[in-house]
Amino acid sequence: MTTTLTPKLVGARVKRVEDRRLLTGQGHYVDDHRPPRTLHAAFLRSPHAHARIMRVDGAAALTSPGVVAVMTGEEIAGLAKPLRAASTMPDYKETSMPALAAGKVRYVGEPVAVVVAESRYAAEDALDRITVEYEPRPLVTDMEAALGEGGPLVHDEAGTNLILWREFAVGDVDAALRDAEVVVRERFRFYRHAGICMENRGCLAEYDVGAGRLTLHSSTQCPNILRDCLADLLDMPEHSIRVVAPDVGGGFGVKTPLYQEETTACVLAMRLRRPIKWVEDRREDLLSTIQAWDEILDVELGLRRDGTFVGLRANVYVDVGAYSIFPWTAAIEPVQSISFLPGPYVIPHYRGRTHGIATNKCPLGPYRGVARPVSTFAMEGMVDRAARRIGMDPTELRLKNYIREFPYKSPSGVVWDSGSFYESMLKAKETLDYGALRAEQQRLRAQGRYLGIGLASYVELTGIGSAIPVAPGMAITTGMEAATVRVDPSGKVTALFGIASHGQSLETTLAQVVAGELGVPFEDVKVLHGDTAVSPYGTGTYASRSAVLGGGAGILAGRAVREKALAIAAHMLEANVEDLDLRDAKFYVKGMPQPALTLREVAKSAYYGVKHIPRDMEPGLESTRFYDPYFGTASNATHAAVVEVDPETGRVQVRKFVVIEDCGVVINPMVVEGQAHGGVAQGIGAALLEELVYDDKGQLLTGTLMDYLIPTASEVPDIEVVHLETPSPTALGGFKGMGEGGTIGAPGAVANAVADALTPFGVEVREMPITPERIVRLIQAARARH
Numbered sequence: 001m002t003t004t005l006t007p008k009l010v011g012a013r014v015k016r017v018e019d020r021r022l023l024t025g026q027g028h029y030v031d032d033h034r035p036p037r038t039l040h041a042a043f044l045r046s047p048h049a050h051a052r053i054m055r056v057d058g059a060a061a062l063t064s065p066g067v068v069a070v071m072t073g074e075e076i077a078g079l080a081k082p083l084r085a086a087s088t089m090p091d092y093k094e095t096s097m098p099a100l101a102a103g104k105v106r107y108v109g110e111p112v113a114v115v116v117a118e119s120r121y122a123a124e125d126a127l128d129r130i131t132v133e134y135e136p137r138p139l140v141t142d143m144e145a146a147l148g149e150g151g152p153l154v155h156d157e158a159g160t161n162l163i164l165w166r167e168f169a170v171g172d173v174d175a176a177l178r179d180a181e182v183v184v185r186e187r188f189r190f191y192r193h194a195g196i197c198m199e200n201r202g203c204l205a206e207y208d209v210g211a212g213r214l215t216l217h218s219s220t221q222c223p224n225i226l227r228d229c230l231a232d233l234l235d236m237p238e239h240s241i242r243v244v245a246p247d248v249g250g251g252f253g254v255k256t257p258l259y260q261e262e263t264t265a266c267v268l269a270m271r272l273r274r275p276i277k278w279v280e281d282r283r284e285d286l287l288s289t290i291q292a293w294d295e296i297l298d299v300e301l302g303l304r305r306d307g308t309f310v311g312l313r314a315n316v317y318v319d320v321g322a323y324s325i326f327p328w329t330a331a332i333e334p335v336q337s338i339s340f341l342p343g344p345y346v347i348p349h350y351r352g353r354t355h356g357i358a359t360n361k362c363p364l365g366p367y368r369g370v371a372r373p374v375s376t377f378a379m380e381g382m383v384d385r386a387a388r389r390i391g392m393d394p395t396e397l398r399l400k401n402y403i404r405e406f407p408y409k410s411p412s413g414v415v416w417d418s419g420s421f422y423e424s425m426l427k428a429k430e431t432l433d434y435g436a437l438r439a440e441q442q443r444l445r446a447q448g449r450y451l452g453i454g455l456a457s458y459v460e461l462t463g464i465g466s467a468i469p470v471a472p473g474m475a476i477t478t479g480m481e482a483a484t485v486r487v488d489p490s491g492k493v494t495a496l497f498g499i500a501s502h503g504q505s506l507e508t509t510l511a512q513v514v515a516g517e518l519g520v521p522f523e524d525v526k527v528l529h530g531d532t533a534v535s536p537y538g539t540g541t542y543a544s545r546s547a548v549l550g551g552g553a554g555i556l557a558g559r560a561v562r563e564k565a566l567a568i569a570a571h572m573l574e575a576n577v578e579d580l581d582l583r584d585a586k587f588y589v590k591g592m593p594q595p596a597l598t599l600r601e602v603a604k605s606a607y608y609g610v611k612h613i614p615r616d617m618e619p620g621l622e623s624t625r626f627y628d629p630y631f632g633t634a635s636n637a638t639h640a641a642v643v644e645v646d647p648e649t650g651r652v653q654v655r656k657f658v659v660i661e662d663c664g665v666v667i668n669p670m671v672v673e674g675q676a677h678g679g680v681a682q683g684i685g686a687a688l689l690e691e692l693v694y695d696d697k698g699q700l701l702t703g704t705l706m707d708y709l710i711p712t713a714s715e716v717p718d719i720e721v722v723h724l725e726t727p728s729p730t731a732l733g734g735f736k737g738m739g740e741g742g743t744i745g746a747p748g749a750v751a752n753a754v755a756d757a758l759t760p761f762g763v764e765v766r767e768m769p770i771t772p773e774r775i776v777r778l779i780q781a782a783r784a785r786h
Contacts, residue, residue, distance in 0.1 A: 009516040027247040030202040041278040042123035044113040046105035049360035049698020050139035060129040066122030073102030083326035088473035091165040097323040099263040106322035109287030139360040143319040154358040164356035168412040171349030176311030180302030192294040192692040199249025202279035205269035221251040222540025229258040245530035248502035253366035292367030294319035311349035321363040332471040336371035339412040344421040344459040350411035368743040380456040380748035416634040424638040424660040452757025456748030462737025463548025464632035482536035483553035486622035491600030498538015500530035517558030519582040544737025552732035556625035633728040635736040637661040639745030641753040650772030662724040664736035679742015685711040687750035
């Protein structure tokens with residue numbers, strides 16, 4: 001049985017179907033859903049980083065105009081379980097995060113009480129009339145100080161601020177480093193980061209009393225996970241809860257957990273029997289949306305004088321904030337940091353130890369790349385340092401140590417099924433015209449200008465299945481995805497998925513996959529997603545898995561429908577299935593130029609009843625299939641940045657940026673390039689601008705977008721993306737994930753470029769972001785040493 005497609009859809013530059021509604025203001029976000037009798041919630045947030053709650057009095061607020069209800073932590077405690085992220089990982093300490101703080105607050109911005117009113121304005125005004133008596137407690141905002149003996153504990157019941165600890169080891173790294181001819185050591189610091197989605201978090205909870213059904217509209221990436229979590233916290237059956245993710249204005253990982261506000265809104269909707277809406281403002285977003293990448297890495301790399309790596313040793317310290325996010329746990333950032341630190345290199349001896357440390361800050365969680373931007377920054381920084389130590393070009397040192405044979409089991413146990421590390425570096429050098437750039441660098445230095453060239457290579461595990469959860473031992477099962485493909489009697493196709501899009505163009509790319517598998521025009525396929533009431537069971541959109549798992553499920557379901565359609569067509573034509581082709585929604589007898597049947601005619605027969613289809617075949621033309629790739633598949637890329645640094649002002653101008661990416665079979669090159677561009681822009685922001693700063697009282701000093709700087713068009717250069725295609729040997733369709741890659745490689749490439757530019761000053765880049773102030777201080781310190 002063959003299917004000939006005209007034109008080929010997988011690999012085509014199909015325009016995004018989402019753009020018509022999104023660019024013309026016809027998108028439908030949480031805040032656009034406005035059912036009758038909606039009430040609005042506003043949250044009173046803690047001004048203290050650590051304090052006992054002695055008393056909460058909402059009586060005065062309750063008498064404010066328009067106010068319908070006031071709820072405190074003590075009241076909600078009897079209506080919903082606390083968010084308790086469980087894990088079977090050894091040395092992991094579970095902690096409870098109440099929907100509203102009860103007894104104690106642990107970070108500035110933690111919700112303490114909620115006001116519900118006829119308008120958001122009335123709710124916000126009434127917050128000022130809630131009286132809360134706090135007893136401030138000693139606090140800790142420095143992760144290293146938090147490990148000290150006798151200091152303040154964020155969670156008394158844990159008995160320590162070391163919430164988790166884990167080690168990955170292979171070989172004898174102590175002996176390898178002791179015997180190494182060259183050892184490079186460095187301490188890296190990657191400061192705390194914010195997600196900054198275009199659409200802030202928001203939710204709308206509705207309760208149908210007659211049906212006993214709770215519906216939550218949420219700007220979430222994982223509607224199925226939210227439904228599962230709410231069923232547990234509210235002690236309700238899953239079929240009584242519907243979670244809808246409408247259009248979502250960006251997620252980047254920060255919209256994967258279940259938040260306290262969503263749980264609270266659901267409780268209020270059930271109690272008041274009216275819709276409850278909450279949409280956060282930017283101040284709340286910066287204060288209380290999970291944050292990212294707060295790490296210290298002590299790294300040692302041993303090598304021979306010929307450049308061969310012999311061993312890598314690392315101790316990683318991660319400030320996980322005040323709580324373990326639900327359901328992913330606090331392990332998601334610390335464990336992935338040491339899992340991926342060795343990168344795309346052959347490291348015969350390795351030991352990585354990671355520490356998740358509680359402090360009185362907003363909780364830490366996943367953000368685009370999840371630890372890999374940090375580990376890539378550190379590992380690629382070590383490679384450049386090693387190259388300078390032994391006098392080898394940094395590209396040649398990488399080429400010497402790349403993994404070349406696959407599958408390859410990494411020191412942390414992750415299996416790389418494929419990779420094009422060597423090829424991506426060669427292509428990066430060619431695209432940059434590397435030799436000419438080095439010559440230009442020397443010419444400019446003679447003129448007192450400082451050009452730098454930085455490279456960063458990485459490998460990431462994408463499309464993970466059930467074998468490798470994103471956080472070890474977490475209680476929520478993750479891994480598979482499902483798709484339902486249905487041809488209706490008109491011959492048009494509906495494809496339903498459990499994943500949810502928040503900017504990845506899934507309505508376009510998954511339609512390409514399904515249309516290509518079925519043999520129908522792209523325009524005939526409508527993709528629906530993000531609604532647990534209509535979608536098949538799934539897990540969600542995170543960890544660069546949508547194309548791999550959603551596409552794999554779509555292939556299986558589409559294939560099953562195609563095979564059934566061909567069988568029905570063969571029955572109608574009294575022909576053999578093997579003699580038929582299906583293309584452009586028409587059935588052809590091989591060798592005949594004209595179609596014999598249309599898909600519409602076949603679909604009608606499928607729904608007319610058993611007398612119109614083969615004996616023993618059930619009516620209908622649809623299929624649901626589940627897909628679990630189990631281990632996942634490896635994507636890789638090499639990023640190259642060319643920067644110019646002004647040593648007097650510390651200003652960094654990114655002049656050129658090149659991405660050589662390999663995400664397997666490319667479904668839509670335009671979408672891949674757009675994802676790479678967005679990720680690189682975020683990575684440049686992480687490298688040069690973005691930092692959440694807390695003072696020693698736990699107060700956030702960068703609480704507005706005047707203080708927390710994000711990249712604009714002025715900071716982001718034209719980005720050249722070159723595709724390599726190494727089809728995944730383990731994933732259906734040969735697809736690999738790539739949504740996080742731009743953010744993974746860019747910080748390391750920019751950091752190495754800045755260090756390369758400042759080589760004449762003897763400056764090394766150890767901290768991210770590398771702001772103008774830090775650059776000037778580094779140069780001043782280097783000059784003082786000499």
